Amino acid sequence: MKVSLFITCISDALFPPIGEAMTRLLARYGVKLHFPEVQTCCGQPAFNSGYWDEARASAKTILEAFEDSDFVIAPSGSCTGMIHHYYPKLFENDPILLEKSLQLQEKIFEFSQFLVQVLGVTDVGAVFPHKVTYHPSCHGTRLLGIKEEPMLLMSHVKGMELVPLPYAEDCCGFGGTFAIKMSNISGAMVEEKSQHVLETEAEVLVGLDMGCLLNIGGNLKFQGKPVRVMHLAELLYEGVKLK
Amino acid sequence: MSKPQGSSVKQRSETALKDEFLIDAVKFTTEKLKNGKLAATAEHGNWEEWRERGKLIRAHTIAHLDFYLNQFIENARAQGVHVHFAPEAKDAARIAVEIAKHHQAKSVVKSKSMVSEEVHINEAFEELGIESVESDLGEYIIQLANEPPSHIIIPAIHKNRYQIAELLSKEAGQTLPPETKVLAGFARQKLRDKFLEADIGLTGCNFGIAESGSVVIFENEGNARMVSTVPKTQITLMGMERLIPTWDDLEVMATLLPRSATGQKLTVYMSGITGPRRQSDGDGPEEMHIIIVDNGRSLQLGDPDFQELLNCIRCGACLNACPVYRHIGGHSYPGTYSGPIGAVLTPALNKNSGEWEDVANASSLCGACYEACPVKIPLHDMLVYLRNRKVEDGHTATGEKMAMKGFKVLMSSYKLYSKAVKMGQVGQKLLVRNGVIKSQLGPLKGWTAYRHIPALPTRSFREQWKALSTEVEASMPSMSSETKTRLEQMVLNRKKGGHE
Numbered sequence: 001m002k003v004s005l006f007i008t009c010i011s012d013a014l015f016p017p018i019g020e021a022m023t024r025l026l027a028r029y030g031v032k033l034h035f036p037e038v039q040t041c042c043g044q045p046a047f048n049s050g051y052w053d054e055a056r057a058s059a060k061t062i063l064e065a066f067e068d069s070d071f072v073i074a075p076s077g078s079c080t081g082m083i084h085h086y087y088p089k090l091f092e093n094d095p096i097l098l099e100k101s102l103q104l105q106e107k108i109f110e111f112s113q114f115l116v117q118v119l120g121v122t123d124v125g126a127v128f129p130h131k132v133t134y135h136p137s138c139h140g141t142r143l144l145g146i147k148e149e150p151m152l153l154m155s156h157v158k159g160m161e162l163v164p165l166p167y168a169e170d171c172c173g174f175g176g177t178f179a180i181k182m183s184n185i186s187g188a189m190v191e192e193k194s195q196h197v198l199e200t201e202a203e204v205l206v207g208l209d210m211g212c213l214l215n216i217g218g219n220l221k222f223q224g225k226p227v228r229v230m231h232l233a234e235l236l237y238e239g240v241k242l243k
Numbered sequence: 244m245s246k247p248q249g250s251s252v253k254q255r256s257e258t259a260l261k262d263e264f265l266i267d268a269v270k271f272t273t274e275k276l277k278n279g280k281l282a283a284t285a286e287h288g289n290w291e292e293w294r295e296r297g298k299l300i301r302a303h304t305i306a307h308l309d310f311y312l313n314q315f316i317e318n319a320r321a322q323g324v325h326v327h328f329a330p331e332a333k334d335a336a337r338i339a340v341e342i343a344k345h346h347q348a349k350s351v352v353k354s355k356s357m358v359s360e361e362v363h364i365n366e367a368f369e370e371l372g373i374e375s376v377e378s379d380l381g382e383y384i385i386q387l388a389n390e391p392p393s394h395i396i397i398p399a400i401h402k403n404r405y406q407i408a409e410l411l412s413k414e415a416g417q418t419l420p421p422e423t424k425v426l427a428g429f430a431r432q433k434l435r436d437k438f439l440e441a442d443i444g445l446t447g448c449n450f451g452i453a454e455s456g457s458v459v460i461f462e463n464e465g466n467a468r469m470v471s472t473v474p475k476t477q478i479t480l481m482g483m484e485r486l487i488p489t490w491d492d493l494e495v496m497a498t499l500l501p502r503s504a505t506g507q508k509l510t511v512y513m514s515g516i517t518g519p520r521r522q523s524d525g526d527g528p529e530e531m532h533i534i535i536v537d538n539g540r541s542l543q544l545g546d547p548d549f550q551e552l553l554n555c556i557r558c559g560a561c562l563n564a565c566p567v568y569r570h571i572g573g574h575s576y577p578g579t580y581s582g583p584i585g586a587v588l589t590p591a592l593n594k595n596s597g598e599w600e601d602v603a604n605a606s607s608l609c610g611a612c613y614e615a616c617p618v619k620i621p622l623h624d625m626l627v628y629l630r631n632r633k634v635e636d637g638h639t640a641t642g643e644k645m646a647m648k649g650f651k652v653l654m655s656s657y658k659l660y661s662k663a664v665k666m667g668q669v670g671q672k673l674l675v676r677n678g679v680i681k682s683q684l685g686p687l688k689g690w691t692a693y694r695h696i697p698a699l700p701t702r703s704f705r706e707q708w709k710a711l712s713t714e715v716e717a718s719m720p721s722m723s724s725e726t727k728t729r730l731e732q733m734v735l736n737r738k739k740g741g742h743e
């Protein structure tokens with residue numbers, strides 16, 4: 001049984017503790033992660049900007065990396081969604097790579113999906129005595145239908161107070177290159193999102209996508225607000241260590 | 244026209260983002276409509292199923308549009324309707340003007356029609372000195388303000404009641420209080436006279452029923468019913484995709500449209516018009532014309548990426564759900580249609596991708612539009628397809644092209660990619676203060692104007708992997724047989740079942 005980690009470029013370069021948390025957390029269930037080093041990026045920045053040739057070059061490294069994996073797990077609903085939803089379109093004119101895309105589509109899971117749907121785990125035995133709010137990222141919820149999984153996992157964390165985020169389903173304004181090309185609109189969106197986060201008075205903002213968390217967290221920091229921003233894998237692993 | 248100036252969404256939205264009145268008004272109403280819709284669909288109970296039915300009906304009609312158009316035209320003509328076909332906007336305006344000239348019309352009264360906005364019918368009438376009056380309250384308000392609609396179903400969504408009172412007071416020649424009742428009362432009185440004077444009534448069309456050649460209009464104010472019964476001549480403007488095969492199909496549409504648009508179970512009025520007045524009829528026009536408008540719609544027929552766009556029933560739900568629309572309002576968009584549907588439709592109706600401005604970029608691709616759409620149009624996918632077409636046609640900025648070339652080179656090879664990360668770790672030292680990058684770097688300016696960037700850690704995950712995996716493996720338990728079986732079973736099922 002080969003379970004591989006797709007770390008995603010953003011977590012690889014900017015947030016290595018997430019990969020570590022995933023590796024250590026899954027090891028507790030006897031899941032030994034593999035890390036094929038040929039992986040780079042899912043190609044989303046280029047794909048979403050319309051540069052499909054460039055996106056394909058990047059996506060090919062992913063198809064190659066996970067060709068012989070049984071399961072692939074990624075700490076991002078957005079990158080998983082890209083593979084799941086758009087690889088078949090990206091490679092529609094290449095029968096061989098299309099076939100590989102369809103195979104990968106079946107075996108790739110976002111982190112919380114993998115825990116709940118594949119391992120059947122909803123209680124990792126974590127303790128996290130903090131006030132937390134959760135931002136459900138758009139691609140995870142809308143492209144992959146991830147709604148219950150994180151809620152189930154968080155509902156079992158002892159000592160944690162989960163405060164509902166007002167207007168949680170609203171996009172944070174990240175959208176990859178959108179944040180740069182339409183910086184004024186994206187800026188207004190993230191300011192609104194931060195405002196909602198602050199209204200909850202939570203100490204921790206948790207999510208499943210580092211793109212969105214980089215955006216909201218970056219804005220909170222810009223405003224000088226001391227909200228701690230974490231990926232769910234980090235929160236769960238820290239909670240397990242605390243116990 | 245007081246639409247904000249600028250040749251891009253980014254420029255025009257600058258004006259909107261600074262206009263607190265506008266943002267508050269738009270947020271207030273979209274929120275109300277969105278919640279109304281959510282409540283109505285929850286109460287319906289079977290929404291997803293009906294959504295699927297709606298999608299199937301629309302997709303079937305569009306797939307056989309030539310057949311249903313012929314059937315519609317034949318049946319309408321059999322009822323005595325004059326049916327015209329307008330390949331382009333200017334043709335539609337010309338046909339309408341000719342009808343008006345033929346009747347020596349002095350005034351036209353209109354009910355709400357986005358197609359009439361699309362083909363600029365008011366301007367065409369005005370050129371001839373024919374008065375053209377909007378009778379829908381929202382349309383009347385923006386006509387007085389000399390502005391185009393900023394929402395598909397709530398044209399004056401960007402105005403608050405104080406601004407509306409000011410506009411109507413000017414028209415009344417006296418100060419009217421900012422009370423909805425008084426304002427609506429004034430408009431109603433004023434418009435009543437216009438109805439009685441008008442030589443021509445001009446309406447839009449929510450659905451054309453192919454099996455009987457009828458036109459169906461949903462509305463709340465009763466003005467469309469007046470427009471289609473009082474004047475002697477009626478002109479209906481209809482987008483060529485507006486058909487459904489049968490009256491039975493209308494049941495599904497009547498379930499989806501009002502709920503999605505305003506959260507109503509049904510609009511106050513739903514009129515079905517089959518031909519001009521017959522001898523036994525109590526009212527109705529003596530002469531009826533239907534102008535079927537193409538104006539770029541046939542470009543989507545047979546295009547696998549965009550054909551579904553023709554399924555749209557113009558309910559406006561995607562606008563109300565859209566966080567971008569909510570922040571910038573409808574006038575930031577380039578064409579007649581705004582919000583997510585406009586961001587796709589405006590470019591799709593125009594073959595030349597060089598003229599699309601940046602409208603397809605005005606989306607974070609969050610998919611809220613798709614989720615809201617009663618006929619499941621994947622607008623978020625189409626936005627990406629549009630961006631792709633622009634790139635393929637070579638209409639992109641040089642800087643971006645270079646950046647993407649760089650992306651391709653780096654991301655094709657993990658070795659180069661790792662090297663680049665390494666260089667970043669070292670190179671950033673000049674920019675990092677207290678763990679974050681604040682400086683206004685060239686291309687990242689837009690980002691750092693609102694956010695800090697965390698510094699790259701000194702070692703990436705992949706650099707840490709070897710040590711980490713060795714350490715973890717040394718002490719990890721083996722997988723329980725239960726989990727093992729579970730995983731193996733999943734892999735097996737996958738191989739048996741093939742792809743989804």
Ligand code: SF4
Nearest residue numbers: 555556558559561616
């Ligand atoms: S795209 Fe869908 S949600 Fe938007 S106006 Fe058309 S039917 Fe309504």
